[in-house]
Amino acid sequence: MNFLVSFLNSMPNAIGQGLAWGIMAVGVYITYKILDIADLTVDGSLATGGAVAAVLITMGWDPWLAMLMALIAGMLAGLITGLLHTACGIPAILAGILTQLALYSINLRIMALNDIITMGAAAAKTKPTLALNPDRNALALSSRYVRDLALNNPLLLLAVAVAVVIGVLYWFFGTELGSSLRATGANGNMARAQGINTNRAKVLGLVISNGLVALSGALLAQYSGSATIDMGRGAIVIGLAAVIIGQVLFKKIFHNFSLKLLSAVIGAIIYYTVITLVLRLGLESTDLKLLTAAVVALFLSIPYLKKKYFTKKSRKGGKSNA
Amino acid sequence: MLDLVGIRKTFNIGTVNEKTALRGVDLHLDDGDFVTVIGGNGAGKSTLLNAVAGTWPVDEGTISIGGVDVTHLAEHKRAKYIGRVFQDPMMGTAATMQIEENLALAARRGQHRTLKRGITREEREEYKKLLEMLDLGLEDRLTSKVGLLSGGQRQALTLLMATLKKPQLLLLDEHTAALDPKTAAKVLDATERIVNRDKLTTLMITHNMRDAIVHGNRLIMMYDGQIVLDISGEAKKHLTVEDLLARFGQTTGSSEADDKLLLS
Numbered sequence A: 001m002n003f004l005v006s007f008l009n010s011m012p013n014a015i016g017q018g019l020a021w022g023i024m025a026v027g028v029y030i031t032y033k034i035l036d037i038a039d040l041t042v043d044g045s046l047a048t049g050g051a052v053a054a055v056l057i058t059m060g061w062d063p064w065l066a067m068l069m070a071l072i073a074g075m076l077a078g079l080i081t082g083l084l085h086t087a088c089g090i091p092a093i094l095a096g097i098l099t100q101l102a103l104y105s106i107n108l109r110i111m112a113l114n115d116i117i118t119m120g121a122a123a124a125k126t127k128p129t130l131a132l133n134p135d136r137n138a139l140a141l142s143s144r145y146v147r148d149l150a151l152n153n154p155l156l157l158l159a160v161a162v163a164v165v166i167g168v169l170y171w172f173f174g175t176e177l178g179s180s181l182r183a184t185g186a187n188g189n190m191a192r193a194q195g196i197n198t199n200r201a202k203v204l205g206l207v208i209s210n211g212l213v214a215l216s217g218a219l220l221a222q223y224s225g226s227a228t229i230d231m232g233r234g235a236i237v238i239g240l241a242a243v244i245i246g247q248v249l250f251k252k253i254f255h256n257f258s259l260k261l262l263s264a265v266i267g268a269i270i271y272y273t274v275i276t277l278v279l280r281l282g283l284e285s286t287d288l289k290l291l292t293a294a295v296v297a298l299f300l301s302i303p304y305l306k307k308k309y310f311t312k313k314s315r316k317g318g319k320s321n322a
Numbered sequence B: 001m002l003d004l005v006g007i008r009k010t011f012n013i014g015t016v017n018e019k020t021a022l023r024g025v026d027l028h029l030d031d032g033d034f035v036t037v038i039g040g041n042g043a044g045k046s047t048l049l050n051a052v053a054g055t056w057p058v059d060e061g062t063i064s065i066g067g068v069d070v071t072h073l074a075e076h077k078r079a080k081y082i083g084r085v086f087q088d089p090m091m092g093t094a095a096t097m098q099i100e101e102n103l104a105l106a107a108r109r110g111q112h113r114t115l116k117r118g119i120t121r122e123e124r125e126e127y128k129k130l131l132e133m134l135d136l137g138l139e140d141r142l143t144s145k146v147g148l149l150s151g152g153q154r155q156a157l158t159l160l161m162a163t164l165k166k167p168q169l170l171l172l173d174e175h176t177a178a179l180d181p182k183t184a185a186k187v188l189d190a191t192e193r194i195v196n197r198d199k200l201t202t203l204m205i206t207h208n209m210r211d212a213i214v215h216g217n218r219l220i221m222m223y224d225g226q227i228v229l230d231i232s233g234e235a236k237k238h239l240t241v242e243d244l245l246a247r248f249g250q251t252t253g254s255s256e257a258d259d260k261l262l263l264s
């Protein structure tokens, strides 16, 4: 009974985390499902979003303007990965890893931006954490009010943000330009034969995706009260988990594109609900990455294992593929 | 319409897999020419079409379409002039997109893609009519995912897509080879109708010599990266399969014409 109460008590927070990560998951959906690219930039660009928003807010910027800047910073990160991949011919996975690594240094600099401006780059110390406090900083949202029945409840703002993001993407992917991105991911040959610049489409997809991921980071930093240098570590796996959970659960009933995006958000909420549950059950928070990796590995391998199992059955006595 | 001068292409240069696929091909097509292309496996037919389409840059030679030099133009830019149907039915369409979405993509070939709607209501009506013409029962399945269609349906759809926006040049690479005979005949029939209707300048590769003779106003045969036979006008009208086999033997000095040509 006690356990149930404490679990239910932490549900609003799980939903808040899930909604904020849901925007990140939608970004992952764009690269992973639509463009068929596994983009590892996101681990860096999530932290970039958090860092940009946090540092600008501590410098007294309006939180909405700070979030806009975070979005733009994320888009730039996506642009770099996109150009490394298409203009320099580096495999997409490696291009993402390179940007992610570079962003680690850049994010530390971003978080020290205030000091760099006031004392100069040489004297400024890099900071791995920037704290945000609703009493001292102007924040657009904070988890402090997550149980309040008031307009400043962060769940409200997060739900609206999710709705706006899904709405805009639904519109965009229905346009000529958006369709060309979908065609690029679905069949590059066909896309080029129809005159689509597939390289440009990939870059654009990476830009949009990382912009959303950074926006998610900016929301998360305010929600949780800090931006940290490693807030994005393993983000790609969490994003994939959300996308895959959403897909597995809602594949049969959600056919509309906007609902598919929504299923990634719901996937993120379910993910954080499960995480909250296992934490209550006594798992250490440091064990979560292992759990997440195991869950994603399992779900990703299901289609392959299924196929292998069925082929073996139907090909009795055939050569086994070692 | 199409001018190829001295086209050469070698794959995997400097490796053990080095293979010269085109050794100096010259070809001129007049406006409205419907040319069938035959030749054994590995003769360079697909490579020739890919060179024109710009799948990769050629090593030597120039390519111009309608007087425009496209030799150094990227594949997606050349698409403005070219409609294509591939041998593999999976290659010409996007499986995860709807039939009408595929058509709408094709209707915008060579155009700048904007933030306007990807497909309009008027377009849907038009697509329905065009699909009716194919007679494959696709007109009522506009919103079906293309991945659900059969190979023949996909190939017919690709043909429609290639010609939806009238191309200056239509490239068909054994586009009926992967289909069952009945469907192949249907797709070929649709090809003939569309090419005649729009007077399309066409290069059609086929492995079927009878089709090569029946269709088009000109026939070329490739062997070892070169055009070894070029027959048009009255001469082509009276051509027989036996003629072709004999001519093949003469030009290549090979007596295995049957194997090389028919079994390819």
Ligand SMILES: Nc1ncnc2c1ncn2[C@@H]1O[C@H](COP(=O)(O)OP(=O)(O)O)[C@@H](O)[C@H]1O
Binding pocket: B011, B012, B019, B020, B021, B039, B040, B041, B042, B043, B044, B045, B046, B047, B048
């Ligand atoms: N992309 C490629 N890479 C390497 N070799 C190729 C490539 N495309 C074609 N070839 C080789 O070029 C030769 C001609 O091939 P192709 O044009 O496909 O012949 P076909 O007349 O049967 O269509 C073949 O030996 C083939 O293996």
Ligand SMILES: [Mg+2]
Binding pocket: B045, B046, B047, B174
């Ligand atoms: Mg071929």
